[in-house]
Amino acid sequence: MNIHFPKEETACRLAIATIGISNMRPDSPIGFIGLGTMGAPRALNLARAGTPLVVWNRTRNRCAPLEQAGATIASDAAELFTRCETVILMLENDTAMDTVLDRLGPEFTSRVAGHTIVSMGTVSADYSKHPADDIRSAGGRYVEAPVSGSRKPAEAGQLVGMLAGEPEDIARLRPILAPICKEIFDCGAVPAALHMKLAINTFLITMVTGLAEAAHFARRHDLEMSRFTDILNAGPMASDVSRVKIGKLAQHDFTRQAGISDVLKNNRLVVEAARDAGIASPLMDACHALYSETEGLGLAEDDMISVVRAIEARTERALASTGIPPHNH
Structure with a gap:
């Protein structure tokens, strides 16, 4: 299900988002949601590289290693979106992603407007097109960023990244994802990376x-x-x-x-x-x-x-x- 906004509201949101992205605060922390088998080592590599990081995970005890590495722990997903303009999602499936974004609920627009949402999880390519459209309509940016590699390369920061999205968004994300990936490839438009x-x-x-x-x-x-x-x-x-x-x-x-x-x-x-x-x-x-x-x-x-x-x-x-x-x- 896609969310549609009136043409005038969509244009306004896109204009606000463009201004927000181009003037993104250099000190704005990166948000990271999803600290499972593959998410935790990626987030740890970001924190150890000195990336200002705010994390949240449904199971709170998985946040402990990140807190020890210097990351800030958000009380919930809403707080993380409030504090971070770029949010990396490492979630198991489309249901989890919809829930975190509140894609079908009342908080969706406030969570994604003026934000860059980076989906690193492996979901279906058919599904990925829908949040991409909805996030852009709400005034946000969306990038697919799946990787090739298992837990050991993830721990070593040796994953291979595949990005799909707008060229300027991909260019801005490359240095952010450098502690996670040994190489990053531009795959074109969503859902080409998936x-x-x-x-x-x-x-x-x-x-x-x-x-x-x-x-x-x-x-x-x-x-x-x-x-x-x-x-x-x-x-x-x-x-x-x-x-x-x-x-x-x-x-x-x-x-x-x-x-x-x-x-x-x-x-x-x-x-x-x-x-x-x-x-x-x-x-x-x-x-x-x-x-x-x-x-x-x-x-x-x-x-x-x-x-x-x-x-x-x-x-x-x-x-x-x-x-x-x-x-x-």
């Missing part, structure tokens, strides 16, 4: 799933896993991602970096975007089934490489149907 993120995720998800299946194949053929790892790491297919994930597989370490629940959400967004555009997505369809099965095994909070558990479960079911004794690996 489409780019989904394209990158298509490769990431299929690559990691293929690695899990390859390791399962090697184990079931009694290959020496350390030799498998060495050969993979020495060859042309090796990458930063494969080296980390093969190490986790070898050590049976399924602690979360990019969780199954998050990967399944991203996989679903890719499949839905493909369907909307009439694009075939055979590999992502297969991955979606596997990650759904992994979540169904109670592994939603484990790392994405635990998709190997779903592959193992399929093997055991196949063996059981043929009467072949299961493999003891």
Whole structure:
């Protein structure tokens, strides 16, 4: 649902917003909402870089590390919007984003008018167009800023940023996001950054799933896993991602970096975007089934490489149907 304003009011709001953006106070703190697995390290990198920061999170105790790093804790979202002209949102889904912005409520205009809203979460590209239109109509600015990278790169400030929005807004945000991202790319107009993120995720998800299946194949053929790892790491297919994930597989370490629940959400967004555009997505369809099965095994909070558990479960079911004794690996 989009919010529409009379033509005269819209023109007035846009004029006020343009003046406000061009004369934005240099000492105005940056607002940051959403301190989950990926949000907290981004906010911490901003605070440690000396960025004046006001943060808020629905679960208050997650704010403690930010307060220790020098950030100010807002009592609620409304206070944060009052104090900050640029607000970064790292929220789980469109419902959370609508709630924080009060997009369908009476406080929406006061929260976004004269503000730059930066959405770093991964939501559907179709959804992103609606708050973009509504925020501009209310006299604010909107930038998509999804990233590529999991928790470890987030902690190291080594994410890859993808921005979509007005060129002047992107230019102003680049130095703000520098403590978070090692590189930042301009992707054009909304929702191009989210489409780019989904394209990158298509490769990431299929690559990691293929690695899990390859390791399962090697184990079931009694290959020496350390030799498998060495050969993979020495060859042309090796990458930063494969080296980390093969190490986790070898050590049976399924602690979360990019969780199954998050990967399944991203996989679903890719499949839905493909369907909307009439694009075939055979590999992502297969991955979606596997990650759904992994979540169904109670592994939603484990790392994405635990998709190997779903592959193992399929093997055991196949063996059981043929009467072949299961493999003891």
